[in-house]
Amino acid sequence: MTATTMDGTRRDFLYVASGAMAVVGAAATAWPFIDQMNPTAAALAMATTEIDIASVQPGQQIVYKWRGHPLFVRRRTPAEIASSKAVDVSSLPDPLARNANKPDSAPATDDERVIKSEWLVLIGVCTHLGCTPTVSTPASPEGEYGGWLCHCHGSQYDASGRIRKGPAPQNLAVPPYAFLSDTRIKVG
Amino acid sequence: MRSTALPLGLALGLLVSAPELTPAWALDTARLPVKSGDFSFNGPFGTYDRAALQRGFQVYKEVCAACHGLDHIAFHNLDEAGGPGFTEPQAKAIAAGYKLPADPNDKGEINDDKGNRLTRPGILADKFPPPFPNEEAARANNSGMLPPDLSMIEKAREGGADYVYSIAYGFNMAPPKGFKVTDGKYYNPYFEGWNIAMPPPLVDNAVTYSDGTKATVAQEAHDVATFLAWASDTKMEERKRMGFAVLIFLVVLSGLLFAAYRKVWADLH
Amino acid sequence: MSGPSTYNPKSGFEKWIDQRLPLPRLMHDTMQTFPTPRNLNIWYTFGGILTFCLGVQILTGVVLAMHYVANAGMAFDSVEAIMRDVNYGWLMRYIHSNGASMFFLAVYIHMFRGLYYGSYKAPRELLWIIGVFIYLLMMATAFFGYVLPWGQMSFWGATVITNLFSAIPLVGTQIATWLWGDFAVGDATLNRFFSLHYLLPFIIAGVVGLHVWALHVPGNNNPLGIDVKSPQDTVPFHPYYTVKDAFYLCLFVLLFAVFVFYAPNFFGNPDNYVQANPLVTPPDIVPEWYLLPFYAMLRSIPNKLMGVLVMGGAIVTLFFIPWLDTSRVRSCRFRPLMKQFFWAFAVVCVILGYCGSQSVDAAVAGIPLIWAARLATFYYFLFFWILMPIIGLIETPKKLPTSIAQSVLGEPAAAPAE
Numbered sequence: 001m002t003a004t005t006m007d008g009t010r011r012d013f014l015y016v017a018s019g020a021m022a023v024v025g026a027a028a029t030a031w032p033f034i035d036q037m038n039p040t041a042a043a044l045a046m047a048t049t050e051i052d053i054a055s056v057q058p059g060q061q062i063v064y065k066w067r068g069h070p071l072f073v074r075r076r077t078p079a080e081i082a083s084s085k086a087v088d089v090s091s092l093p094d095p096l097a098r099n100a101n102k103p104d105s106a107p108a109t110d111d112e113r114v115i116k117s118e119w120l121v122l123i124g125v126c127t128h129l130g131c132t133p134t135v136s137t138p139a140s141p142e143g144e145y146g147g148w149l150c151h152c153h154g155s156q157y158d159a160s161g162r163i164r165k166g167p168a169p170q171n172l173a174v175p176p177y178a179f180l181s182d183t184r185i186k187v188g
Numbered sequence: 189m190r191s192t193a194l195p196l197g198l199a200l201g202l203l204v205s206a207p208e209l210t211p212a213w214a215l216d217t218a219r220l221p222v223k224s225g226d227f228s229f230n231g232p233f234g235t236y237d238r239a240a241l242q243r244g245f246q247v248y249k250e251v252c253a254a255c256h257g258l259d260h261i262a263f264h265n266l267d268e269a270g271g272p273g274f275t276e277p278q279a280k281a282i283a284a285g286y287k288l289p290a291d292p293n294d295k296g297e298i299n300d301d302k303g304n305r306l307t308r309p310g311i312l313a314d315k316f317p318p319p320f321p322n323e324e325a326a327r328a329n330n331s332g333m334l335p336p337d338l339s340m341i342e343k344a345r346e347g348g349a350d351y352v353y354s355i356a357y358g359f360n361m362a363p364p365k366g367f368k369v370t371d372g373k374y375y376n377p378y379f380e381g382w383n384i385a386m387p388p389p390l391v392d393n394a395v396t397y398s399d400g401t402k403a404t405v406a407q408e409a410h411d412v413a414t415f416l417a418w419a420s421d422t423k424m425e426e427r428k429r430m431g432f433a434v435l436i437f438l439v440v441l442s443g444l445l446f447a448a449y450r451k452v453w454a455d456l457h
Numbered sequence: 458m459s460g461p462s463t464y465n466p467k468s469g470f471e472k473w474i475d476q477r478l479p480l481p482r483l484m485h486d487t488m489q490t491f492p493t494p495r496n497l498n499i500w501y502t503f504g505g506i507l508t509f510c511l512g513v514q515i516l517t518g519v520v521l522a523m524h525y526v527a528n529a530g531m532a533f534d535s536v537e538a539i540m541r542d543v544n545y546g547w548l549m550r551y552i553h554s555n556g557a558s559m560f561f562l563a564v565y566i567h568m569f570r571g572l573y574y575g576s577y578k579a580p581r582e583l584l585w586i587i588g589v590f591i592y593l594l595m596m597a598t599a600f601f602g603y604v605l606p607w608g609q610m611s612f613w614g615a616t617v618i619t620n621l622f623s624a625i626p627l628v629g630t631q632i633a634t635w636l637w638g639d640f641a642v643g644d645a646t647l648n649r650f651f652s653l654h655y656l657l658p659f660i661i662a663g664v665v666g667l668h669v670w671a672l673h674v675p676g677n678n679n680p681l682g683i684d685v686k687s688p689q690d691t692v693p694f695h696p697y698y699t700v701k702d703a704f705y706l707c708l709f710v711l712l713f714a715v716f717v718f719y720a721p722n723f724f725g726n727p728d729n730y731v732q733a734n735p736l737v738t739p740p741d742i743v744p745e746w747y748l749l750p751f752y753a754m755l756r757s758i759p760n761k762l763m764g765v766l767v768m769g770g771a772i773v774t775l776f777f778i779p780w781l782d783t784s785r786v787r788s789c790r791f792r793p794l795m796k797q798f799f800w801a802f803a804v805v806c807v808i809l810g811y812c813g814s815q816s817v818d819a820a821v822a823g824i825p826l827i828w829a830a831r832l833a834t835f836y837y838f839l840f841f842w843i844l845m846p847i848i849g850l851i852e853t854p855k856k857l858p859t860s861i862a863q864s865v866l867g868e869p870a871a872a873p874a875e
Contacts, residue, residue, distance in 0.1 A: 034635075037649065043639045063736055068641030070736045125641075128761055130620035131613065132738040139370075152617065152742050153756055154817040169761045232719050260537045336731075340537070343722065344730035420730075423540070423547045430548070431718020438711045445704040452700050456495070456692060 048188035050180065053119070061135045063124060066175065066187050070124030070132050072148075073185075076159060080146065081117050084110040084160035092171075093163050099174040108171055110160045115179060121187070122161045123175050126150040128168035133157060148172070217367070217382045222350035223357065225413055229349075232432075235425050236418050241272035243397050244415025247408050250395050252338060255330060255386075258316040260339040261419050267312075270425035271418060276312075283310035288317050331372055333385040342413075342420040349417040354378035356409035359388035463490045487673055492691035493698050494679035496865050500570040501677070502705035503563050509706055510560040511665065515658050517553040518602075525605065527651035529644035532607035533732040551721040557599050558724040559713045561747035564592060572778075573799060575787030576678040582779035584671040589775045591668060594661045596748065601654035603745060607647060608729030613742045615642045615650070621755075624765040641735060681864055682787030683857055690861035741816050749813030750806050754837070756817055757830035767834065774841045781841055783849030791855040795848050802840045809833045 049066055053073050056062045061074040076084075089095055089107050097106035097113055106112040114120055124132050133148035133155070143149035143156035145164045150156075155166030162171040177187040228237040245266075248258065263283035266274045274282070287307035292298050298306055310317070319335075320326035326334055342348040358378040369375045373383035390405045390412075397403055418424070464482040466472040475482055524543050526535035539546035568588070571577055577585035604615045619636050623629040638645030676685060685691055692698075716723055724746060728739045744752050751768050758764035789796040812830035819826045858864035 037635050037638055039634060039637075039639050040645065043643075043645065047640070065736065068639055068643050068735055128620075129617040130623075131617065131742065132736065150738075151740050152613075152738065152817070167756070167759050167761055167764065260534070260541060265541070340730050344727050346727050427547065427551075427718055427721070431714065434714050434718060435711065438707060438714060442704065442707045442711060445700065445707050449700045449704045452696050456697065 048186065050184060050186045052184050054183035058118075059137065064187075066123070071175065071187060072120070072122040072124040072135070072161075072172075074120040074122070074135070074159075075118055076120055080159040081110070083146065084113075084158060087158065087160070087162070094169065094171045096171070097174070098171045100176040101174065101178075108160075108162055113160045113162070113171070113174060115177070119185075120159075120161060121174060121177050121185065122172045125173070126152065126155055126168055127163065127170040127172065128153050128155050128166070133172070217380075219380045219382070220354075220358075220377045222347040222378065223354040225350050225353035225410055227349055227410075227414060227417065229414070229417060229424065232428060234428070236270070236272075237414060238273040239399060239401075240411050240414040241418055242274070243395075243399070243401060243407075244411035244413070244418075245272055246395050246397065247390075247412040248338070248415055251389050251408075252412065253316075253319060255319055255326075255335040257318040257320075257335075257337045258339045258419060259318060259337045260315070261422075262313065262315045263310060264312040265422055268422070271422060272415070280312060283312055283314060286310040286314070286317055288314055330385065335386070338416055339419045342417050344420075348420075349413045351378070352416055353409050353413035355384070356390055356412060357406060359390075360405065462486050487669070487694075488699075489693065489695040491673065491694040492676065492685070492688070493694045494677050494685055494690060494861055495692045495697070496679050496681060496861050497677060497698065497701075498680055499705060500566065500573075501679075502702045503567040503570065504672075505702040506563045506706050506709050507560070507567060508665065509709075510556060510563055511658065511662060514553060514556050514560060515662070517549045517556065518655070518658065520549050521553055522655060525651075527605070527648050529607060529647050529733070532605060532647060536606045548717070551717045555713065555716045555721060555724060557602065558745070558747065559709070559716070560595065561599070561745075563709070564595060565747070568592070569803060571678075572802075573789045574678055574680055575682050575782065575784070575789070577779045578682075578782060578784075578787050579779070580675045581671075581678060584668065584675070585779055586776055587664060587668045587671055589772075591661060591664050592775075593772065594657055594664065598654060598657040598661065599745065599747070601650040601657070604647065604650045605654060606729060607733045609731045609733055609737075609739050610726045610729040610742065612642060612733030612735065613738055614744055615646060617742055618744075619646075621765050621768075624762045626762070643735075678787065679861060680788060680790060681858060681861060682791070683861065686860050687862065743814060746810065746814070749811075750809035751813075753809040753813035753830045754834045756813070757827055757834050771834075771837060774838065778841065778845070781845045783846050784852065784854070785849075786854040786857065791857055792848075792852055793855065794852045795845075798840060798844050798848065802836070805833045805836045805840075809837070 047067055049064075051064050051071075051073065053062070053075075056073055056075045058075050059077045059080075061072055064071040064073060087110070089109055092108050095108050096104070097108050099106060099113055101115060102112050110117070126133050128150065129152060131150050131152035133150040134142045135148055136142035136146050143165070145156050145158035147157040147159045147161060147164075150166070150168065153167050155168035156164050157168075157172055158164050160171075161174070163169070175187050177185050180186050228234055228240070248256075263279055263286075266272055266282060267276045267279040286309070288310050290298070290306040290308040293306060300306055316339075318337075320329060323334060336344075342352055345351045347354070355376060355378050358376045359374060361375065361377060363369055363375040363382070367375070367382065370383045373385055374387060375382060376384040376386075390408045392405055393403045394405075394408060395403050401407060462482055462485075464475070464479075464485040466475045466481070471481060474480070521539065524535065524539045524546060526532055536550070539550050541547075543549075571585065571588070600614070600618060604611045619633055619642060622636060623633040625632060634640060636646070637643065638649060679685075726743060731739075743749075751771060754771055755764045755768040758767050784792060784795065786792055789799055808829060812826045812833065815826050817827065821829070
């Protein structure tokens with residue numbers, strides 16, 4: 001009788017152990033099948049790019065391409081800078097800077113959104129569902145805040161790229177970038 | 189919000205000056221409803237007018253092709269059934285009039301002594317070569333704007349042939365009071381926003397038609413809209429013809445099935 | 458698949474087969490002698506029509522895949538080559554693209570029929586739930602397929618829908634990147650969508666097998682919503698319903714053909730004949746018509762995560778219908794109160810679809826459509842989660858006929874006029 005119980009215990013142990021091993025094996029096998037869908041080495045290599053911004057005139061925005069996304073480089077006028085600085089951060093829907101060059105907790109003041117006040121560098125992807133917002137200029141205003149308007153679902157951004165109205169949850173993201181010279185930036 | 193709101197005065201001005209053009213939403217610069225070209229290919233039995241297709245091709249070739257490509261059309265399409273009805277020798281001659289980049293010669297060179305790209309005459313299998321080597325060149329030659337390819341334009345725009353006809357024809361109107369045409373742009377109320385980057389392409393006698401048709405702007409616009417309708421939909425005539433046969437077949441089959449259905453169920457009761 | 462088999466193999470060969478793989482027996486029992494209520498109306502022909510649609514989509518899809526190139530640089534041109542150069546390529550593509558719309562038209566009629574006649578109620582709960590799974594798979598397949606021509610709507614539709622996943626807290630962005638295989642929708646995305654678009658229809662076909670199986674255990678519901686009680690209530694599937702289904706299928710194909718041959722781009726969007734451009738968003742991104750009601754719900758909510766949850770919730774709700782309906786009576790024919798709310802629900806779905814098709818700041822007669830969409834969304838959830846349970850409890854149904862045969866053959870207590 002003792003022998004049978006021993007046998008039973010040993011059998012149960014072997015069942016559980018082999019079952020557990022099989023689960024581990026299945027999980028380990030699944031990972032390559034899941035991870036193959038992530039960006040390839042080639043896609044990752046495209047992640048850094050250098051841009052010459054000398055041709056951007058004050059009050060103008062030029063759209064470059066970075067990681068398959070539009071990259072907005074806007075050379076702001078003193079009036080746009082001043083109006084962006086005057087905004088009370090506590091009144092903003094998203095109080096965080098969303099600037100990859102600053103700490104995550106940085107507040108959404110205009111200073112925390114830029115490296116040099118004149119240059120606003122943004123990923124041109126609406127934080128709602130990924131459309132490209134249309135830039136606002138004095139000649140053809142878009143939205144009420146002098147920044148951008150996303151025509152897909154009506155999100156409006158100010159001249160600092162901060163969300164002011166509409167369904168988008170966050171300010172337009174600032175990508176990691178650095179000035180290599182006065183007219184050249186490295187993004188990524 | 190997409191469009192600039194105009195002062196009320198302008199709306200009133202429009203009402204007075206051009207009542208037939210005044211939609212209910214005249215306060216903004218949304219494009220006007222298209223002007224119907226009343227085309228031969230409208231309706232379930234409509235076919236392309238061969239003469240209009242050939243004239244329209246001439247307008248495309250002599251006017252539009254300076255800036256606009258026809259990427260998806262090959263020269264052999266020109267002599268195919270349902271198309272402009274050129275003969276094969278005519279299509280070959282048209283193809284030979286275009287210069288395409290040649291294959292490397294026997295020394296492996298693709299440029300001549302002066303550095304120019306070697307070329308060869310087009311053949312039936314070739315597609316129409318693009319007017320500019322790449323998008324950047326196209327923009328550089330058109331103050332930053334990109335002239336769209338025309339081989340699908342009538343499928344890619346709401347209004348189709350009527351839209352192209354309206355745009356080509358719509359330059360002859362004076363902008364309403366209070367509407368400022370942007371520098372470097374032209375007024376065309378059939379274009380969204382009313383400011384179009386394309387200079388008026390057509391004038392009277394821009395081309396000389398060999399069939400003696402008088403080349404007015406309206407005629408040229410109508411012809412080129414016809415040609416581009418075919419370019420967008422080269423299989424339209426085949427499609428409508430087959431559709432007619434299919435519908436007749438299905439109606440007869442439905443009749444038979446209905447009779448069978450009634451007979452089977454009648455036995456039940 | 459259930460009940461005693463009436464198959465009687467005649468020849469020795471049939472017997473030989475029957476003892477080894479009783480496939481002829483299965484076909485005989487499910488498609489020939491299967492007892493089917495004798496009062497099924499036109500709305501019950503859409504099951505067969507849907508099977509036809511799936512077959513058409515698979516057949517034309519396999520053919521199109523022989524010519525299509527799943528590469529971001531070549532996809533658009535390859536579709537044009539199919540339209541212009543491939544023999545009958547235009548026909549295959551127009552059947553496939555319009556076929557998707559016809560498929561959804563049929564599935565919506567099929568679903569509303571199920572709702573109206575209470576076909577989801579016991580003992581057909583699993584039948585309904587499997588059907589909702591098929592609907593989900595259809596939406597996924599259609600979405601992947603719409604991306605393949607790589608036009609502007611393909612690209613931006615894919616961008617908007619995949620970005621829905623970025624609403625998930627914490628890991629949302631990683632999930633979006635994982636879905637894209639890049640940092641944006643691109644070549645990697647197109648390739649995997651093509652792979653999945655080719656795979657899913659065969660999974661749908663498998664789940665349709667389960668759906669038919671789950672149908673053949675309890676048998677068909679019927680417009681009266683009462684159970685089959687005697688053999689007089691039924692007729693054999695063949696020839697009665699084969700011929701009836703064939704007739705209505707032929708009418709359906711007639712409608713299908715009108716679109717394919719005379720209005721092939723009726724359901725399409727001109728922007729999708731412009732090649733995808735990641736730097737330019739079209740002024741209005743509009744999904745295909747069959748997804749518009751859900752799109753309207755998404756847009757009507759000003760908060761991103763909430764919008765996604767509401768839209769997802771609208772679909773998940775469908776799974777719970779068998780238990781949300783508390784009524785003892787199946788068919789709305791005998792439910793005077795429910796009938797009215799049902800038709801209001803149908804109208805609300807159309808309103809949602811209309812709101813979804815208009816630009817986000819549009820208004821009709823001074824009413825901003827976003828408010829219409831919000832009200833309609835509210836009613837959608839109200840209908841299923843509040844009205845359906847309550848009405849089932851408080852409503853007094855009309856008197857049910859004693860049997861299908863009695864109702865059909867017009868004996869004294871006939872069915873209410875309808």
